[in-house]
Amino acid sequence: MQWHLIAHQGIHCDELTVSFNENRQALRDKLAKRLNCTPSTYYPNEDDFKDHQANTHIRVRYENDEVVDIEFLAGNLSYNTINLHSGTTLTHIESALAALNMPLIETLWLGCGKDCAALAINIASQEDVGGDGDGIEWVILSKYFK
Numbered sequence: 828m829q830w831h832l833i834a835h836q837g838i839h840c841d842e843l844t845v846s847f848n849e850n851r852q853a854l855r856d857k858l859a860k861r862l863n864c865t866p867s868t869y870y871p872n873e874d875d876f877k878d879h880q881a882n883t884h885i886r887v888r889y890e891n892d893e894v895v896d897i898e899f900l901a902g903n904l905s906y907n908t909i910n911l912h913s914g915t916t917l918t919h920i921e922s923a924l925a926a927l928n929m930p931l932i933e934t935l936w937l938g939c940g941k942d943c944a945a946l947a948i949n950i951a952s953q954e955d956v957g958g959d960g961d962g963i964e965w966v967i968l969s970k971y972f973k
Contacts, residue, residue, distance in 0.1 A: 828840050828878070828881040828883055828902060828903065829903045829905065830883070830899065830902060830903060830904045830905070831904070831905055831906070832904060832905065832906040832911060832946060832948070832966070832968070833846075834906070834945070834946045834947060834948075835946075835947045835972075837849075837894070837897055837968065838885075838897060838899065838904065838968070840861075843857065843858075843861050845858070845885065845887065845894065845897055846894065847893075847894050847895065847897075847968075847970040848893045848894060848970070849893065849894045850892060850893060851874070851889050851892040851893070851894070852892070854874075854887065854894060855874060858876045858885070859876070862876050862877070862878035862881075862883060863878060863880070864876055864877055864878055864879075872888055872889050872890070873886055873887060873888045873889065874886070874887050874889075877901075878902075881902065882901050882902055882913075883901060883902035883903075884899075884900040884901035884902065885897065885898070885899055885900065885902075886898040886900060894970070895969065895970045895971065896967060896968065896969045896970070896971075897967070897968045897969075898965055898966075898967045898968075899911075899912060899965060899966040899967075899968075900964075900965050901913070904966055906946060907927075909923045909924065909927075911950065911963065911966050912963050912966055913963075915962075915963060916952070916960075916961040916962060916963070917931075917941070917950060917951075917952040917955075917961050917962075917963060918961050920950060920963070921941070924943055924945075924946075927945075928945075929943055929945040929946060930943070931943050931950065932944070934949055936949070936969075936972070937949050937951075937967070939951050939955040939956060940952070940955050940956075940964075940965070940967075942972075944972075947968060947969070947972035948966055948967060948968050948972070949965075949966070949967040949969075949972075950963060950965070950966050950967075951963070951964045951965050951967075952964060
């Protein structure tokens with residue numbers, strides 16, 4: 828599955844979208860069907876959607892049953908022609924975004940990673956979260972991006 832970032836709005840894959848302000852139950856229904864999974868809920872305000880066949884893992888956080896954060900944890904995600912997750916590194920993403928005049932800066936609102944204000948995202952490498960390497964750990968989109 829190839830997911831695409833829609834800056835300041837969400838992500839999409841073919842006809843499937845995950846957007847800010849979307850209703851929780853409606854999103855659960857469509858993602859569970861498309862990803863062929865049952866959402867896991869570890870905290871009352873979030874759902875994890877994992878498609879083990881396509882290696883997609885998306886965590887969604889809600890406020891008043893509406894989407895406010897989308898955390899892309901595994902799978903293929905891109906913006907234009909820039910690969911933002913699987914098979915890439917933070918160094919490569921930083922260079923590609925800088926070429927588009929969309930610099931990554933140290934995060935101003937999360938504990939680790941780098942922010943891209945132009946896309947309203949935070950990107951963290953595995954090393955940023957205590958692991959090894961420059962591979963991507965997450966791409967987070969937030970309705971409340973600062």
